[in-house]
Amino acid sequence: MMTLRFKIYTVVAAVAIVAYLILWTLLAHAERTERVASAEFIAREMVANADVTDSYIRKEVSPLLTHIGGGNLVFIPQSAGFYAVETEGRLIGQSLPGYRLRRVVLDSTGPADTPDAWERDAIMRLRGAGGGASFSEVRPGVGVSYVAPVRMREGACATCYPSLDSAPMGVRDAFGAAHGFGRHPGEIVGATIATVPLPPPTPFFASLRFLAALVVLALALIFCLLVELFVLRPLSRIAVVAERISMGAEGVEEFDTRRPGELGALAMSFNRLRRSMESAMALVDS
Structure with a gap:
């Protein structure tokens, strides 16, 4: 027969275990939230840096290379901000395993800027109910992906032009006429996607x-x-x-x-x- 002392101590032990499990759950949630926030911050920085690189290439480098190339007769990939972002993404992937920077478009002209299934779905979300607002998503086994829209403007991608005739001759010669034309100003044609793995748990938690x-x-x-x-x-x-x-x-x-x-x-x-x-x-x- 259980004594009163044994019953009271048993109840106290059960309450203590439940209280600790609740605290552990809250701390685990807080830890994961911090890790996700940290990864998302880095991903946002990567996308912002990609935009800066793109802007610099288009405004500072592209005019120089276009002049050297004799106007629109020759398309030099290094003069395109899109190409710079793709190159930056490859270098990041080589130096930082698990980190990815991608700029992909619908109806792409080559494998480098062709979206995979998840990236295509992300672009469609931007074009649909998302209203074009950037978003982040935790992808199990991958990390945190931050998705920002790429809107149609001249030079935003290799074939981002409202018609084939409006594209520079060098672009038409390089990519042909089968893909990427017929864009509308402001249309979401792709996305810049930065993916960062979740950082390991910290000793603090x-x-x-x-x-x-x-x-x-x-x-x-x-x-x-x-x-x-x-x-x-x-x-x-x-x-x-x-x-x-x-x-x-x-x-x-x-x-x-x-x-x-x-x-x-x-x-x-x-x-x-x-x-x-x-x-x-x-x-x-x-």
Whole structure:
């Protein structure tokens, strides 16, 4: 038969375990949120850097190479911001395993800027209900991908022109007429996608989990100590005295009624019961 002490301590242990599991879950969620936020920040920076590279190539380098190439007669890939971003993405992938920077378009002209299934779906989300707003997504086993739209503007991609006739001759010669034309100004034609793997867990959260375990354990021990001192031990003394009285022992001390609350009231009730029993026994003896 389980004693009251065993029942109380069992309940305290169960509550402590549940409390720690809740804290562990909250800390795990906070840790993952921080890791995702860190990866997303890096991915945003990669996309922003790609846009800066693209802008620099188009505004500073492209005019120079176009002039050297004799106008529109020759298309030099290095003069295209799109090509610069693709090259940057390849270099990042080579130096940082798991990191990816891609600029892909629908109806692409080559494998380098052809979207895979997930990238194509991301572009369609930008073109659809997303309203063209950039978004990020956690991809299991891959990392965090940040997706920003590429809108149709001249030079945004190799074949981003409203018609074949409006494309420079060098572009037509390099890519032909089968893909990428018929764009509309402002139309979302692709996406710049940066993917960053989730960083490893930090020792900080491991320390927090250990600290949470210590706090829960300390609170449970303090609670058990208080229950032992102010509830279980007084009840044990009352039980011992009551047992001695029930066995007819004489000269048994009275219960201490100075305790507040229910224990004091219980002690007073036992004292009254004891006096009543002593009076009844005295009457029987007389």
